[in-house]
Amino acid sequence: MSGISRRKFLKSTVVAGGSAAAAMSSTKKAFAMKEFEGYPESMGVLVDLTRCIGCRTCEAACNKEHGLPEPALPFDDFSVFDQVFHEGKQKRRTTEKAYTVVNRYETKDQGAPVYRKLQCFHCSEPACLTSCFVNAYTKTKEGAVIYNADVCVGCRMCMVACPFSMPAYTYDSALHPQIIKCNFCYDSRLKNGKPPACVEACPQDALTFGHRKTLVKTAHERIKANPKKYVDHVYGETEVGGTSWMYLSSVPFDQVDFNTTLQHHPILDNTKSFLGIVPMVLGIWPAMFLGFHLLAKGGKGEKKDKESKNRVEVQGE
Amino acid sequence: MKHFIKEGFKPVDSLNDPTDGHQWSIMQKLLLGLSPKEYFQQLRRNPFNWFLFMIFAVGLPVIVYRYINGLGSVMHGGFDYPWGLFLGFGLFCMVPLSASGFLLGTTVELFGHKGFKPILNLALLNGLLGYFFAVVFLLVDLGCPWRLYYPMVVAWGTAAVLFLVGWHVATYLTVQVLEVSEAFFEWINWPTAKNYIHKGTIGLTVAGIILSTLHQGALGTLLTYAPGKVHPLWYSAEFMWIFFLCSAVFAGLCMVIAVSTIVKKTMAWRCGDEFLDNLDTITIGLAKGASMALVTYFVIKLIGLIHDNQWSYLATGWGKLYMAEIFLGVILPVTLFSFGIRRKSVGLIRFTAFLTIGGLLMNRLNTVLITFNWNLYQEWPPLLETIISVTIFFLFVTVYRFILYRLPILYSWKTEPAAELVSVPVPDLADPSPAQAKQQLVSEMSS
Amino acid sequence: MKSRKRWALKGTIVALCFLVAPAFGAGGEPPDSVRIDSLSHLYNGVDFDHELHVGVEEDCSVCHHHVFGNGVADKQCARCHSNSKGTTSVACRDCHVEDPFTVEYLTKMETDPNRYHVDITGLKGAYHLRCFTCHIEMEAPSECASCHERTDAGDRFYRSGKYAPTGGGTGGSHE
Numbered sequence: 001m002s003g004i005s006r007r008k009f010l011k012s013t014v015v016a017g018g019s020a021a022a023a024m025s026s027t028k029k030a031f032a033m034k035e036f037e038g039y040p041e042s043m044g045v046l047v048d049l050t051r052c053i054g055c056r057t058c059e060a061a062c063n064k065e066h067g068l069p070e071p072a073l074p075f076d077d078f079s080v081f082d083q084v085f086h087e088g089k090q091k092r093r094t095t096e097k098a099y100t101v102v103n104r105y106e107t108k109d110q111g112a113p114v115y116r117k118l119q120c121f122h123c124s125e126p127a128c129l130t131s132c133f134v135n136a137y138t139k140t141k142e143g144a145v146i147y148n149a150d151v152c153v154g155c156r157m158c159m160v161a162c163p164f165s166m167p168a169y170t171y172d173s174a175l176h177p178q179i180i181k182c183n184f185c186y187d188s189r190l191k192n193g194k195p196p197a198c199v200e201a202c203p204q205d206a207l208t209f210g211h212r213k214t215l216v217k218t219a220h221e222r223i224k225a226n227p228k229k230y231v232d233h234v235y236g237e238t239e240v241g242g243t244s245w246m247y248l249s250s251v252p253f254d255q256v257d258f259n260t261t262l263q264h265h266p267i268l269d270n271t272k273s274f275l276g277i278v279p280m281v282l283g284i285w286p287a288m289f290l291g292f293h294l295l296a297k298g299g300k301g302e303k304k305d306k307e308s309k310n311r312v313e314v315q316g317e
Numbered sequence: 318m319k320h321f322i323k324e325g326f327k328p329v330d331s332l333n334d335p336t337d338g339h340q341w342s343i344m345q346k347l348l349l350g351l352s353p354k355e356y357f358q359q360l361r362r363n364p365f366n367w368f369l370f371m372i373f374a375v376g377l378p379v380i381v382y383r384y385i386n387g388l389g390s391v392m393h394g395g396f397d398y399p400w401g402l403f404l405g406f407g408l409f410c411m412v413p414l415s416a417s418g419f420l421l422g423t424t425v426e427l428f429g430h431k432g433f434k435p436i437l438n439l440a441l442l443n444g445l446l447g448y449f450f451a452v453v454f455l456l457v458d459l460g461c462p463w464r465l466y467y468p469m470v471v472a473w474g475t476a477a478v479l480f481l482v483g484w485h486v487a488t489y490l491t492v493q494v495l496e497v498s499e500a501f502f503e504w505i506n507w508p509t510a511k512n513y514i515h516k517g518t519i520g521l522t523v524a525g526i527i528l529s530t531l532h533q534g535a536l537g538t539l540l541t542y543a544p545g546k547v548h549p550l551w552y553s554a555e556f557m558w559i560f561f562l563c564s565a566v567f568a569g570l571c572m573v574i575a576v577s578t579i580v581k582k583t584m585a586w587r588c589g590d591e592f593l594d595n596l597d598t599i600t601i602g603l604a605k606g607a608s609m610a611l612v613t614y615f616v617i618k619l620i621g622l623i624h625d626n627q628w629s630y631l632a633t634g635w636g637k638l639y640m641a642e643i644f645l646g647v648i649l650p651v652t653l654f655s656f657g658i659r660r661k662s663v664g665l666i667r668f669t670a671f672l673t674i675g676g677l678l679m680n681r682l683n684t685v686l687i688t689f690n691w692n693l694y695q696e697w698p699p700l701l702e703t704i705i706s707v708t709i710f711f712l713f714v715t716v717y718r719f720i721l722y723r724l725p726i727l728y729s730w731k732t733e734p735a736a737e738l739v740s741v742p743v744p745d746l747a748d749p750s751p752a753q754a755k756q757q758l759v760s761e762m763s764s
Numbered sequence: 765m766k767s768r769k770r771w772a773l774k775g776t777i778v779a780l781c782f783l784v785a786p787a788f789g790a791g792g793e794p795p796d797s798v799r800i801d802s803l804s805h806l807y808n809g810v811d812f813d814h815e816l817h818v819g820v821e822e823d824c825s826v827c828h829h830h831v832f833g834n835g836v837a838d839k840q841c842a843r844c845h846s847n848s849k850g851t852t853s854v855a856c857r858d859c860h861v862e863d864p865f866t867v868e869y870l871t872k873m874e875t876d877p878n879r880y881h882v883d884i885t886g887l888k889g890a891y892h893l894r895c896f897t898c899h900i901e902m903e904a905p906s907e908c909a910s911c912h913e914r915t916d917a918g919d920r921f922y923r924s925g926k927y928a929p930t931g932g933g934t935g936g937s938h939e
Contacts, residue, residue: 051889051893053896055908056922057922060921060922060923061921063923064921070923070929070931071923071929072929072931073929074922074923074924074925074927074928074929075921075922075923075924076908076922076924077924086693086694086696087694089693089694090397090693090694093396093397094396095396112900127542130476130477130542131477131478131479131539131542132474132477132479133468133474133477133479133480133482133483134467134468134471134472134473134474135472135473135474136472136474151464151467151471151472152460152461152464153459153460153461153464153465153467153468154388154459154460154461154462154464155458155459155460155479156399156400156460157477157479157539157542159396159399160399160400160539160542160543160546161542161543163543163544163545165396165397165546167396168396169394169396169399169460170387170389171387171388171389171392171394171460172386172387172388172389172390172394173387173389174384174385174386174387177387177388177460177461178460193866193867194865194866195865199865200865202889203888203889203892204889204892204893204896205864205885205886205888205889205890205892205893208883209865209870210865210870210873210874211870211874214870214873214874214882218882218883221883222883225840226840259545261545262544262545263544267542267544268476270538270541270542270544270554271478271538271541271542273554273555274478274534274535274538274541274557274558275476275478275481275538277534277558278481278531281527281530281531282527282531285523285526285527285530286523286527289423289427289522289523289526290427290519290523292427292428293426293427293428293429293519296427296428296429297429
């Protein structure tokens with residue numbers, strides 16, 4: 001009658017302690033990554049929208065490099081720039097058949113159209129990677145964010161988490177559904193020190209390949225040398241903690257469908273306050289609630305307890 | 318069933334057949350003591366069974382169709398809306414509505430409020446089935462459902478919040494299976510196992526609190542991965558987890574009120590006197606708990622609004638939806654609950670519980686589906702996706718009913734008239750002697 | 765699949781073997797025409813009519829920057845190069861390399877402390893950026909095919925002409 005036995009107490013403490021240890025390890029990585037500032041040797045691409053002429057050669061090169069399915073229209077068919085979807089609310093986007101697409105924008109700030117190439121931004125601290133519960137994503141030291149379909153369960157958390165909504169999914173495959181996204185030509189080129197196929201194919205040098213660190217400097221130099229031509233912002237330098245693919249533009253970025261409301265620290269940071277309380281809950285709850293339990297027992301006293309028991313008995317009869 | 322009850326039939330509620338003293342066989346227990354012919358007679362007579370049959374006749378083939386043709390054949394398959402009803406409803410709504418298990422477990426087992434004991438088993442079962450069917454929804458939604466165990470065994474994405482959700486839901490499901498298994502072991506007459514589980518009650522309950530706190534909160538934290546996509550009014554980087562945890566408290570309590578209401582209306586024959594006699598008092602008690610949680614929720618929602626300075630959004634169309642949700646799902650329920658509690662109007666409380674559940678559904682669907690990608694375009698779940706979701710929900714209802722009909726959830730299991738006197742009183746957990754005494758009795762009986 | 769990729773690789777390498785007219789030193793005679801073959805696997809080479817363009821644009825520095833040592837029009841360049849002497853090599857490819865993204869080249873650009881110009885476009889980029897800008901400004905022909913004719917390999921690359929897709933549809937994200 002005097003509270004729970006010691007053996008039981010110990011048992012439940014051990015159970016709680018065990019799960020605490022398991023969860024501690026789960027948060028360790030999050031803490032360790034606090035100071036991560038991206039791989040020093042990470043490569044990147046600087047996309048200069050003022051140079052892009054919308055020739056779609058990058059799309060063709062990507063399709064060929066990765067052996068992607070035949071497109072619906074030829075790559076030199078520019079009518080695709082007129083395509084809009086969802087009652088005109090969305091232009092073309094990356095799909096399970098295209099790692100990259102170029103869109104055309106008629107902007108109010110500039111007479112000539114502006115073209116924007118779209119592909120995975122290869123974030124320094126990718127949300128897809130940090131939200132994946134089976135570690136299907138890897139940020140390589142070369143800067144590519146690559147995906148391993150062999151462990152993917154198909155929860156599509158990465159698609160929800162990606163601030164650029166880049167990953168596509170082969171929804172139509174019943175047996176081998178997987179995420180489809182640009183991989184920076186990691187296997188075929190990047191890891192051998194070569195630029196991705198789209199960069200190599202670009203006739204306008206709208207895509208500049210190099211070390212990310214250098215590209216940030218280059219981007220600012222270009223703005224400095226031509227302050228009237230460029231908007232004074234390098235998109236991707238700090239967005240969501242920095243991306244390997246960065247953009248320069250002559251028109252404000254929101255006019256060419258960039259999300260200019262993104263946070264300037266990694267998406268992972270948003271979960272840190274919660275992940276921080278996990279070990280606290282695991283550590284404090286067992287003792288606290290067992291304490292409450294003992295208090296509740298002790299406060300009632302033996303007599304009261306017996307009374308309540310009798311009451312139920314009466315009701316039962 | 319009501320016909321048989323009218324004719325004086327008494328469904329199986331004890332170890333032995335009271336007429337001849339023989340032990341009921343498993344088959345007899347499954348058929349509730351009816352002959353197979355009588356059982357199918359009552360199956361046919363109940364119009365609800367025909368309703369269920371129609372739903373499954375349409376829905377089950379659609380589920381098969383989904384596995385043959387892939388997710389894209391039933392979902393919208395959008396790249397901007399990777400989650401649809403399966404997760405939006407099946408995971409994000411079912412899990413908070415199933416918080417009942419840990420809440421009443423804590424109340425009864427830890428805080429010793431024995432007054433809630435008659436509804437404890439129902440709350441535990443509600444929790445177990447809710448989680449179980451959330452996993453069923455997951456099996457439909459995952460691209461590769463056969464890899465469900467991967468985060469446990471094959472690859473550990475330990476920094477991911479979903480990893481935590483996955484592990485905790487899995488562990489908690491186990492905890493709940495153990496908690497409910499007490500009733501099951503009683504029913505199949507395996508007292509040793511029942512007593513063994515019973516000894517671990519406190520440990521299981523504490524584990525339940527820990528796991529529930531964390532994964533209910535973690536579900537909210539999942540959405541902090543998509544800060545720009547979830548509408549600012551429904552988003553808070555700091556408070557998301559506490560919003561979800563707090564709303565799970567009133568959702569779980571209201572779900573118990575709602576289910577007990579339905580049970581009382583549709584299967585009173587299965588309810589024990591202890592359950593029926595105490596239900597009104599218990600309902601008022603649950604309503605008190607729920608209204609406290611609702612008030613707390615309202616306050617922290619307000620703090621969230623102030624903290625992130627989101628007032629300007631209230632003037633937009635989304636703001637109206639937000640205010641409607643807060644009014645219908647929080648302010649109105651609090652008001653009605655307080656009226657109901659003061660006037661002891663159980664009917665009003667029951668109505669309000671349903672209203673609160675509606676408010677919770679609205680909140681979760683708003684957060685995950687309706688306002689998701691608010692600055693992009695809106696997408697509605699297609700027909701087949703809705704059909705599958707409805708089918709699985711009614712599968713949940715069917716299994717729920719099947720178990721309630723049989724296991725001693727709503728009534729207490731009678732082992733023997735003589736043993737009843739000793740075992741009916743709630744055995745004190747701290748003191749193993751009543752359990753031992755009972756075990757002795759049981760072993761004596763079976764020998 | 766693999767052989768196709770290898771083919772693409774070879775094609776690219778071949779394409780990057782330039783056949784620009786021999787460099788001529790400062791004081792030499794300008795060439796009448798320059799053969800440009802940078803994309804020769806997708807497009808036939810271009811015979812650039814240098815004489816014609818000299819007639820259109822009299823200021824050599826528009827294309828040749830400061831290399832002749834007689835001033836430069838671009839104010840940004842003039843900050844350093846208004847009085848700089850002519851250089852020994854004046855051909856595009858002498859500064860704009862064929863492949864600007866090799867490890868060696870990137871390292872050279874990044875590690876040389878005395879180098880100011882680290883952001884130099886590649887040869888292909890330099891041509892196109894220069895040609896396009898003027899052609900659009902002067903409303904001269906600016907289609908790809910107005911300068912160079914596409915080859916069969918080019919048609920296949922762009923999935924155009926006889927390689928055009930037959931599947932139909934618009935190629936949208938949600939059809």
